[in-house]
Amino acid sequence: MTTGVVIQARMGSTRLPGKVLKPIAGRPLLDHVVGRLSMMRANAVPIVATTVESKDDIIARRCTELGVECFRGSELDVLARFTECARVYALDHIVRLTADNPFTDIEELDRLIELHLAAGNDYTHSFGVLPVGVGAEIFSRAALESSNRDGHRANHREHVNEYIQENPAIFRIGQLAVPAAKNHPEVSLTVDTEADYVRACRIAESRAGCWISTxxxxxxxRALH
Known part of the structure; x- marks a missing residue:
């Protein structure tokens, strides 16, 4: 049984173009996302899933420099990109991360994978409990294939998880419970805007770069506010 951690990345962000390679604490944001995975206990293959567009050639080159696998697929049909990536790498379970989240909680990611596998879920997530940009989600290959086959609306193709979320009756869905000290879904630690980027830089520079805990x-x- 093979689990992959697939990191969604592209240069063409609308609000903050090129953010996935903007420097944080002296290293590109993508480096931090990939680097944090070295702390995982779970045996999982890290893969960056970018697009076939020429503007994303720079992401593919950075993956080569980092020594991490890179899959290239559709820019706008992200669901197809993930499904095809899972097929190419023969993944049985697929963790989805995005390259604008430098502070993914690896301890909770390990617990998420454990819960997903132990419960036999189709889809398990830690959204709505951890800060925005800190949580993750994991799909079974069968659930991802089903979404790709039956999820035809634009939001299904763009957001990967929404066909499952909209059809809880046909999928076994789990949500991770997290310690109270981390249970702050009202806080956002993602990098979506220039203001987010400035805040992420300050947080990363405050303590051991992006290795800082949740x-x-x-x-x-809180101190910044």
Whole structure:
């Protein structure tokens, strides 16, 4: 049984173009996302899933420099990109991360994978409990294939998880419970805007770069306000 951590990345962000390679604490944002995965206990293959567009050639080159696998697929049909990536790498379970989240909680990611596999879920997530940009989600290959086959609306193709979320009666869905100190879904630690980027830089520079823990990041974020 093979689990992959697939990191969604492209240069063409509308609000903050090129953000996935903008420097944070001296290294590109993508480096931090990939680097944090080295702390995982779970045996999972990291893969960056970018697009076939020429503007994303720079992401593919950075993956080569980092020594991480890179899959290239559709820019706008992200669901197809993930499904095809899962097929190419023969993944049985697929963790989805995005390259604008430098503070993914690896401890909770390991627990998420454990819960997903132990419960035999189709889809398991830690959204709505952890800060925005800190949580993750994991799909079974069968659930991803089903979404790709039956999810035809534009939001299904763009957001990957929404066909499953809209059809809870046909999927076994789980949500991770997290410690109270981390249970702050009202806080956003993602990088979506220039203001987010400035805040992420300040947090990362405050303590050991992006290796900062969720509890430490929350404390520093409160201090910034």
């Amino acid at each position: 509890v430490e990041a929350l404390a520093y974020d």
